[in-house]
Amino acid sequence: AQSVTQPDIHITVSEGASLELRCNYSYGATPYLFWYVQSPGQGLQLLLKYFSGDTLVQGIKGFEAEFKRSQSSFNLRKPSVHWSDAAEYFCAVEGLLTGGGNKLTFGTGTQLKVEL
């Protein structure tokens, strides 16, 4: 079964500093990978996704992520963090369901705090 590990529960960065959130996955085949962001009291918004092709994927809000098969990783990066980036970030790997549907297996999330 697939699984996702986000080793950092909390991260604090200063506004304008660079950011890297770590994600490691376990999956038997080529994974479909996702990063979602959740602001307080809100639903989940897709930041970016990887399913094939270029291993460096660009997302919304200036985020990018790099798929490294050899390390089973899909780390999220941003060169310069803004105060509005403070939120919880979830990495997820897709799995297939009986009947043809798909589900996401999520990591436990990384809470990002941005210091002004």
Add this chain to the structure above:
Amino acid sequence: NAGVTQTPKFQVLKTGQSMTLQCAQDMNHEYMSWYRQDPGMGLRLIHYSVGAGITDQGEVPNGYNVSRSTTEDFPLRLLSAAPSQTSVYFCASSAGRRNTGELFFGEGSRLTVL
């Protein structure tokens, strides 16, 4: 374009009460699912549906019931609420791998069971 709509956004129940969380999507997606989110545990799959009339259990199905009579709607029923069901519930829909597997989420329903 509404996407995935969940109601209610907030609900307080007493132990033993029943209720239904509503979910509707307007994207004509085949696949719908319910997740619960608990602190430090990410989101876990409760039940899912691969089409009208077809449902199945996810990782944490106990205490919940679902049905899918139409493509658009996928309600989640709590038959006899327990404090362990205090959580935030998210409904999601997907077109499956025809759309690169992306799940579209509702804004969540926060449930407290006293």
